[in-house]
Amino acid sequence: MPTYPSSGAGTARKAIAARLRELRLEAGLKGHELAARCGWHKSKVSRLENAITPPSDDDIRAWCAACGTDNHTADLIAASRTADSAxxxxxxxxxxxxxxxxxxxxxxxxxxxxxxxxxxxxxxxxxxxxxxxxxxxxxxxxxxxxxxxxxxxxxxxxxxxxxxxxxxxxxxxxxxxxxxxxxxxxxxxxxxxxxxxxxxxxxxxxxxxxxxxxxxxxxxxxxxxxxxxxxxxxxxxxxxxxxxxxxxxxxxxxxxxxxxxxxxxxxxxxxxxxxxxxxxxxx
The missing domain is CATH 3.30.870 (Endonuclease; Chain A)
Incomplete structure (x- = not known):
């Protein structure tokens, strides 16, 4: 698990992970179904939702596209990019x-x-x-x-x-x-x-x-x-x-x-x- 320079950064990463999970649940998708839509191994969804692996910009784009929530992409990418310094x-x-x-x-x-x-x-x-x-x-x-x-x-x-x-x-x-x-x-x-x-x-x-x-x-x-x-x-x-x-x-x-x-x-x-x-x- 990555270590973050401050508890604030860790909290920010967890908030992003929680939001990704919410989008998946709101779309009515199970973890393995979202992974299949994105072309990922199913374990990647779990790692992203538990803030074990920070998402890349492309991960967020693929996640939002799979959930039909492209309108959230820009905010999530911005939040992810600045999580360590926000x-x-x-x-x-x-x-x-x-x-x-x-x-x-x-x-x-x-x-x-x-x-x-x-x-x-x-x-x-x-x-x-x-x-x-x-x-x-x-x-x-x-x-x-x-x-x-x-x-x-x-x-x-x-x-x-x-x-x-x-x-x-x-x-x-x-x-x-x-x-x-x-x-x-x-x-x-x-x-x-x-x-x-x-x-x-x-x-x-x-x-x-x-x-x-x-x-x-x-x-x-x-x-x-x-x-x-x-x-x-x-x-x-x-x-x-x-x-x-x-x-x-x-x-x-x-x-x-x-x-x-x-x-x-x-x-x-x-x-x-x-x-x-x-x-x-x-x-």
């Missing part, structure tokens, strides 16, 4: 330091043309000031026992934010008003961060909206923070791990949620008023 604990990502983690994401940000971000707790990294980033990364480092290179990590995060000023990129950001009110660092650091948001709002490539506390007729609850990179992948940051979503149907779900969140956000003068009010409260 759920990665922060202790693994941070074991070589916070700086390397920041630098490792640079290529993804540089090749992304449309960056969409929803923030419900803290200002997203691309829009942070050095003082705010330092306060946040210091807290993360202390909590996860990975605080040795915060200064270098902050510098790497600031270097990554240069994509805001490069051509060919667009950034759509939606913040809950609570993000403006959660103080990280000193009052001066928070005031500077909020002032930076006001500056960022004037950039032609940036659309920044704020969902007010008093937003009426809100038909979508506050969600976990997430980033969407073009239409190719979604990153969700949990307390324990980073989750990478690449299944087309799941990406579509996050894009739908993002569209709804944008609808209840305010922009321009109203958004600036909420930021300014938060600054006034600090003073």
């Amino acid at each position: 759920y990665v604990e922060w202790r693994r990502l941070q074991r070589t330091g916070l700086r390397r983690l920041q630098e490792s994401r640079m290529p993804l940000y540089e090749r992304t043309r449309l960056f969409r971000s929803y923030a419900s707790h803290v200002v997203p990294g691309l829009f942070q000031t050095p003082a705010y980033a330092s306060a946040l990364l210091s807290a993360i480092g202390r909590f996860h026992d990975a605080s040795g290179d915060v200064v270098e990590a902050v510098a790497a995060r600031m270097a990554r934010s240069r994509v805001l000023h490069n051509g060919g990129h667009r950034f759509t950001l939606v913040l809950e008003e609570s993000v403006l009110r959660y103080q990280l660092g000193t009052p001066e650091a928070m005031t500077s961060q909020l002032g930076h948001l006001l500056s960022v709002m004037s950039l032609p490539a940036v659309s920044l909206g704020v969902i007010p506390f008093a937003a009426r007729e809100r038909d979508l609850w506050t969600l976990e923070a997430f980033n969407v990179f073009d239409d190719q992948r979604v990153h969700v940051e949990l307390l324990s791990a980073q989750v990478t979503i690449s299944a087309p149907s799941e990406i579509a779900l996050y894009l739908r949620a993002f569209a709804k969140l944008r609808e209840i956000a305010v922009y321009g003068t109203e958004a600036r008023g909420l930021v300014t009010s938060a600054i006034d409260a600090l003073r």
Whole structure:
């Protein structure tokens, strides 16, 4: 039986295996019947359904075709390809330091043309000031026992934010008003961060909206923070791990949620008023 680098990866593999079994049962096929349709030895079906052998892309295509469920092929292939990296604990990502983690994401940000971000707790990294980033990364480092290179990590995060000023990129950001009110660092650091948001709002490539506390007729609850990179992948940051979503149907779900969140956000003068009010409260 293969060993997986984390329990999250093993869980992901088992979920894929369980879904394959469900498709077979829903199609009314016995294991040997599906094997015959695919031209396999009957033991292969058992190995795939028990997550003993990870399926190849061709295995998934053949399985779905045999079950008459080709509409599930793309999602299952995407889930299988990313099973080992879809759920990665922060202790693994941070074991070589916070700086390397920041630098490792640079290529993804540089090749992304449309960056969409929803923030419900803290200002997203691309829009942070050095003082705010330092306060946040210091807290993360202390909590996860990975605080040795915060200064270098902050510098790497600031270097990554240069994509805001490069051509060919667009950034759509939606913040809950609570993000403006959660103080990280000193009052001066928070005031500077909020002032930076006001500056960022004037950039032609940036659309920044704020969902007010008093937003009426809100038909979508506050969600976990997430980033969407073009239409190719979604990153969700949990307390324990980073989750990478690449299944087309799941990406579509996050894009739908993002569209709804944008609808209840305010922009321009109203958004600036909420930021300014938060600054006034600090003073």
